[in-house]
Amino acid sequence: MKKKFSTLAVITSLGLVLSGCSSSDSNSDASGIKVVAAMYPLEFVATSIGGDLVSVENFTPPGVEPHDLELSPSQVVTLDDADLLLFISGFQPALEEAAQQSAPANSLDLLTIDGLNLLTATEDGHDDGAEDEHVDEEAHSDEEMVSDPHVWLDPERLVVIAKAVASKLSEVDPDNSEVYATNLAAFVAELETLDQKFLTGLASCERDLIVTSHAAFGYLADAYGLSQEAIAGLSPESEPTPKRLNEIGKEAKADGTTTIFFETLASPKIAQTLADDLNIEAAVLDPIEGISEGETYFSVMESNLEALRKALNCK
Template sequence: MTLTPRVSSAAVATSAAAALLLLTACSGAPPQDDAPADERLDVVTAAYPLQYVTERIAGDDATATSALSAGTDVHEAELAPSQALRLSRADLVVALPGLQAGVDAALSDAAPERVVDVTEAAALDGDDLHFWLDPLRLADVGDEVAGALAAADPDRADGYRQRAAQLRTDLTALDQRYADGLAPCRGASLVTSHEAFGYLADRYGLQQLGVAGLDPEVEPTPARLRAVVEQVQDTGVRTLYFETEATDAVTRALASRLGTATGVLDPMESAREPGADLVATADANLRALTDGLVCS
């Protein structure tokens, strides 16, 4: 597989660290961390939604961990040398190229034995990578991960497939809750601090408008701010949403100027502790949407 990571200082640092560690390993120096104590697959994932899916499908038959430490900003992630080495030694890596430049660079240098790129299964639309905000796309990725686990560990294939089927059931139920809850809101304007919610908006008939674009680190232009103000005034938007993982200063200032309420949505980008419940977070997002959107 060919990866095309975005160039950044984090990527350069990670690439150098990975190369140094691999050269050290090849020279015969003793490894700095112990190999897994059991025979289970060691799976490393490159984003929290992929971690959640892999944990659910792996169950007790494989270990699933994130390449990043909990709380790491997905857009500026820089792998420590120990993280790059762990990535290189994994039995399987579940990746979404383009989301994290540091992880992409480490994968390109380290060339793990097996890498599953979920891009095709997620059916990405343009440059927006936040596919997991559409539950059914995430279920499709779960099937892809189950297939990769089964191929790498045939003796436990039935368990992987059964747990993937249960995950699909849970995500289909989540999708139905969203469809029911947002049915009265179809056509409503969803104004967010950055455009991370396009897949959600498309699936449930909302009109997303971000104060910033896809990259939350890029300051909005005056023209973009004027467009947001006009949209709010023309459509009677009651709530401007900022995010748990992005600065909210501009969005709060706009809300104060326009006299609207503010709400919080979680784009579920940053790394989480093992076992964090994506479905519960998605349900909290649904409550915030039904509370704040203009619905009939």
């Protein structure tokens, strides 16, 4: 009995050693580089560049607003085992906390990438270029400015991000760096085509003000000469004061705004109420913080362009 038990123990530990060997080799076999993406746009970049060489897990489940992400115990294990974590600092605190406890082998914080030309805003979504009246500026002067995390909504900035992700993947998996470079070139070409469509499509419009549900479109506005007034701040949770809603209503009226934009993942209630009050339309402008079945970043951006062209009456 005793002998049998020890034999079993030997076999078991041998099995562990063997499986330990094979899993340490897994970077170069079919299971690929294990990438954890904090949310959909990062998953999209990682799969576009990594192709079959990577297995990407998006930590924000379908239908969940990524600002609210909470981690499950199994996600913490996945994170611990990951070859590369792609995230945006200051966006999903639960993920950053977990990443500090169970460190993935490599990580890339998008907001540390050179050449992104980050925009800053207060949490309530006022950007530093806003033409607020003097009183408002003083009221905000002691509010902390933070980096706007919604960098993926400008295709040109997403090119910079894609290049950084490609070089990170080549660093983690140098044997396949040529494949990553080839995939990157194709992805960048697609992003540049999209950028051209936005430049052309928004070149000649009657208006340039977009009233959005939360302040997700600062980079898109920056890229194409639009100005954004957001009902909520950088996070959809920051509810506007009645005073703020009143200001936005007045501004929309003065501008001749025809559309208040709302989102697919956050509640459309406030945007819809504002649109009803002003007797104008409410339409979707999608910040692509998540994705619906059958859609991609490119298809949603094309829909966003159409929505913008209609709302701003572009030629």
